[in-house]
Amino acid sequence: MAVAGPAGCADLEELRDHIGDCHRCPLGSTCTRLVFGSGDPHARLMLIGEAPGKNEDLAGEPFVGAAGKLLDELLAGIGLRRSEVFIANMVKCRPPGNRDPELSEIETCAPFLSRQIEFIDPAVIATLGRFASHFVLRTTESITSLRGKVFEVDGRRVAPVFHPAAALYDTSKRSVLEDDFRLLREVIDRDEETITTGDALATHRAGVLLGRAAHPGDVIALSGGLGAGKTALVQGMAEGLGVVGHVPSPTFNILLVHPGDTRLYHFDLYRLERPEELVDIDFYETLESDGVSAIEWADRFPTELPADRLDVVIDVADESRRVLRLKATGPRSRRLARGWADAWRAAGAVTGS
Numbered sequence: 001m002a003v004a005g006p007a008g009c010a011d012l013e014e015l016r017d018h019i020g021d022c023h024r025c026p027l028g029s030t031c032t033r034l035v036f037g038s039g040d041p042h043a044r045l046m047l048i049g050e051a052p053g054k055n056e057d058l059a060g061e062p063f064v065g066a067a068g069k070l071l072d073e074l075l076a077g078i079g080l081r082r083s084e085v086f087i088a089n090m091v092k093c094r095p096p097g098n099r100d101p102e103l104s105e106i107e108t109c110a111p112f113l114s115r116q117i118e119f120i121d122p123a124v125i126a127t128l129g130r131f132a133s134h135f136v137l138r139t140t141e142s143i144t145s146l147r148g149k150v151f152e153v154d155g156r157r158v159a160p161v162f163h164p165a166a167a168l169y170d171t172s173k174r175s176v177l178e179d180d181f182r183l184l185r186e187v188i189d190r191d192e193e194t195i196t197t198g199d200a201l202a203t204h205r206a207g208v209l210l211g212r213a214a215h216p217g218d219v220i221a222l223s224g225g226l227g228a229g230k231t232a233l234v235q236g237m238a239e240g241l242g243v244v245g246h247v248p249s250p251t252f253n254i255l256l257v258h259p260g261d262t263r264l265y266h267f268d269l270y271r272l273e274r275p276e277e278l279v280d281i282d283f284y285e286t287l288e289s290d291g292v293s294a295i296e297w298a299d300r301f302p303t304e305l306p307a308d309r310l311d312v313v314i315d316v317a318d319e320s321r322r323v324l325r326l327k328a329t330g331p332r333s334r335r336l337a338r339g340w341a342d343a344w345r346a347a348g349a350v351t352g353s
């Protein structure tokens, strides 16, 4: 059955098929290749440029020319690779001679970008230059006054920055761009997911989804007071990882190993006095091995935790409401946090459920 428009597409692939060999505006007749966009379809950060240039038009990929090289450097400067973000443009076909896209061209192409944003569902959008900033922020303010600020649109953080090409012509803009990317990093890091559960059973259910979203090598660092539900969460994780049998609190054992479809290493650091004792329980080797590690009372030794881990802080808001704050500290844990939070949302789980 043919889809009616971008709204009828179910995912990015269908959207690309729907756009097809596009001649909805005159740019379709002058461009070599349509540049749909590329990167992680579930990226937390999406970057939106203006329109393909000569190199992009030939390659069918966004930002592969000189501005793209600078963009890669700016991303690397904040610890990100191109494959971890999604890059798209306002207009998908090259305007001849790299002229500015016309309003009618932008309006024709915009529904495709809007749908891309919906599918990728990024927490943070960086708008590169005036055209993308004006579209996403629905403003006509100059990019000079917009940059350096963070806006909220449809529940996402939007950070406008200069277009990288601007720094190729005016090198003084490079340090401004670097500042803006540092701000972008802060926005991404600040952007925590939260999962709200109710009683221990609901926390257990959230744990099942966490276990299902986890992959060998993932490390989940849990903190929260006595009775917050850390063990209930890990018991749910165990179920999600295919562990059979009872999963007790490891308070007296410090570490319990549970075989399952994926092995679960369940630590409880409450009784440890000094970080040196972690060596005695093979803490560091275990975290790097083939299972998923859940560490209760991880906040006792924060400097001993691996660089890429998912911090989960459980706050008991009241008797029937617990707020789990997720903070991913690297690409692996970002994927895990995203997968878990998405699964939780898809399950329609709500407070007190």
Ligand code: URA
Pocket (backbone or CB within 6 Å): 049, 050, 051, 052, 053, 056, 061, 062, 063, 064, 065, 067, 068, 089, 165
């Ligand atoms: N400039 C853009 O805005 N987009 C590209 O893909 C390349 C250069």
